[in-house]
Amino acid sequence: MGPGGAGNPGFPVLADDDWLYGGTPAKIQETITGGRGGQMTAHEKVLTASEIDTLAKWVVQMHDTLGKGGSEEGWALFKTKGCIACHGEKANGHLVDLPNGEFVTIGAANLTDGIWRYEPGGYESAKYTITYGVNQPGVPQTRIAVMPVFGPDATHGNQAKLSPQDIKKLVVYVHELGGGQ
Numbered sequence: 023m024g025p026g027g028a029g030n031p032g033f034p035v036l037a038d039d040d041w042l043y044g045g046t047p048a049k050i051q052e053t054i055t056g057g058r059g060g061q062m063t064a065h066e067k068v069l070t071a072s073e074i075d076t077l078a079k080w081v082v083q084m085h086d087t088l089g090k091g092g093s094e095e096g097w098a099l100f101k102t103k104g105c106i107a108c109h110g111e112k113a114n115g116h117l118v119d120l121p122n123g124e125f126v127t128i129g130a131a132n133l134t135d136g137i138w139r140y141e142p143g144g145y146e147s148a149k150y151t152i153t154y155g156v157n158q159p160g161v162p163q164t165r166i167a168v169m170p171v172f173g174p175d176a177t178h179g180n181q182a183k184l185s186p187q188d189i190k191k192l193v194v195y196v197h198e199l200g201g202g203q
């Protein structure tokens with residue numbers, strides 16, 4: 023993490039309102055303790071080059087218009103090619119919005135917030151992500167987006183890397199940085 027939670031290339035910016043997994047203290051604690059590793063299918067063998075091209079352009083349009091633009095052909099592919107199952111019907115990464123402001127998500131990127139998850143962003147970057155997916159075993163070019171486990175886990179003899187007190191302090195810090203609810 024950069025100074026003030028500003029983020030380094032390839033790592034999320036913490037000092038914004040863009041929460042992949044929800045910004046409540048409980049969700050932040052869950053993320054720090056358990057780690058996260060979102061999965062996105064590689065579409066190399068599932069979509070044609072022209073479909074990937076249309077979708078990558080659509081992602082750029084969605085990015086530039088904060089989800090208000092987005093070509094009709096792009097939306098049609100988004101809805102019929104499985105993207106919607108993870109990115110949600112508004113493409114904001116929310117599968118279900120709960121009355122208390124929290125939301126159900128598998129951690130798929132919000133495509134409407136004007137923030138690129140992977141540097142440098144733009145058409146080529148979107149095309150790459152759509153083609154090779156995220157955290158796909160057996161796909162050498164896949165994007166790797168992993169948050170390590172900081173709580174006790176079996177691979178470290180159940181030895182936590184951070185104490186529960188440290189995790190609490192981090193949760194409060196990350197929550198304040200991001201202005202989460």
Ligand code: HEC
Binds near residue numbers: 100129130138139156
């Ligand atoms: C199985 C779930 C899943 C499916 C299906 C899926 N995605 Fe994703 N997508 C994700 C996850 C998870 C991420 C990465 C979030 C993170 O860790 O930053 C992601 C990231 C992305 C990104 C990167 C955004 C950025 O800011 O760089 C793009 C673009 C994208 N998805 C587009 C699509 C499109 C288009 C489709 C349909 C062809 C699709 N996704 C299908 C789960 C999915």
